[in-house]
Amino acid sequence: MxxxxxxxxxxxxxxxxxxxxxxxxxxxxxxxxxxxxxxxxxxxxxxxxxxxxxxxxxxxxxxxxxxxxxxxxxxxxxxxxxxxxxxxxxxxxxxxxxxxxxxxxxxxxxxxxxxxxxxxxxxxxxxxxxxxxxxxxxxxxGARMLVERLRLEWREGTPVPQDSGRLVFRPVTGREDLVALMTPVMEGTLDAHGQADMATGIGARKAAEKHYDEEFAGFKTPQEWWRIAELPSGEPVGFVVPARNNYHPIIAYIGVLPAHRGNGYIDDILAEGTRVLAATGVDRIRAATDLGNVPMAKSFERLGYVNFERAFDMVWD
CATH class of the missing domain: 3.40.630 (Aminopeptidase)
Structure with a gap:
């Protein structure tokens, strides 16, 4: 009826x-x-x-x-x-x-x-x-589609990626240490939320600060887990933010600086974030990437992450 x-x-x-x-x-x-x-x-x-x-x-x-x-x-x-x-x-x-x-x-x-x-x-x-x-x-x-994303999971028993030795990893030392590297990553980002922030005209620095303050600052897991990736010379290549949100261990963010894209460093950086969390004894690690971010999706696949679900986000302008 x-x-x-x-x-x-x-x-x-x-x-x-x-x-x-x-x-x-x-x-x-x-x-x-x-x-x-x-x-x-x-x-x-x-x-x-x-x-x-x-x-x-x-x-x-x-x-x-x-x-x-x-x-x-x-x-x-x-x-x-x-x-x-x-x-x-x-x-x-x-x-x-x-x-x-x-x-x-x-x-x-x-x-x-x-x-x-x-x-x-x-x-x-x-x-x-x-x-x-x-x-x-x-x-x-009045809403519109912003993005469809792949939801991914590394599961206990999946081989933990070994360090290739190409990069040197160090802990993030504070907000400015990470925001300074996030800023150039925002330029030309394939992430729809990052693109949406940039489209408002706030600039890459403000977009990086917004992302840090609204998400990373709220994590209760140790900031020492976060890693900066560098060449043996000390030149920064990228970073990864392994953490735990209110529900799961996660790869919260991963980025490669524009000057170093195309060299396969994304696999090394993702591997380090996975190693950090796996060493704490977790049975799974969650992550997500936009459907259109093919390089990132392929990196997750190479490192044994399974696409178990998708998600979509809609926004009101």
Missing amino acids: PVAPQELTVRPLTGPDELGLFCRLSYVLDHELADDLATGRRRPDWMWVALHGERVVGRASWWTSTDGGDPLALDFFDLDDTLPAQERQEIGVRLLETATAAVIPAGAQRPEYGRFIPPDWREDAAAREVVESRMRVMEQT
Whole structure:
């Protein structure tokens, strides 16, 4: 039976005790929700449901990295896929617009929307409809596609790459040490988020500082894990940031300076970041790279990383 607009209730959760209600629809990150609520990375008033009677026909939630922070990402947006496409679209738009108006202050930049998707989603008709139905709702509310990314994983038991001896690695000594090298890497970057920052006209230095302050500065794992790669002469070649975020050990960022691209150093630098994390006894290392960044994707593949998933990010200008 069609869901009439007047019969639809759109509201936030009243508290953590309604998590079961929120989980009547499913997504690959459901297992993180309880801990996110407990640690303040998620709040009940950021978690919204669309209800037809007692039936959950849509849900959305924002996330932040630290307790008390502003919403940084819209990372849950699900619809009842048994409903006809047009109904889903109408429910999705109403849910998203109602929840956004309540959660995001008027005039503030809307956080980007990101979703994890199967690696073969284009070839699987059912998966494709799920993905594209979410995209259509976002587009109707003014969002546009920014990037599709490969999500990659190094798994315990995969050979740990050996040091080729071509480069010398040293720990990063502080913010300026890394930002100074990130700045030239931003010029001509293949990373869509980096390109988007550069397109605002803030310049490579400010783009590097923004990336450092918004992501790297929040890592609680030792900065001594971060590595600068140099030639035996001491000339810097690139860097890698192995870390652990709130959920996984990760290769957070990797870069080769423009003057040294094309020499295969990316494999040496990625290998060092992998060695740093593997030495801590982790059972997996997560990473991601844009679908269009073919050199980086091939490097991950050569070093034994598996493409287990994809993701896409959409933004509101």
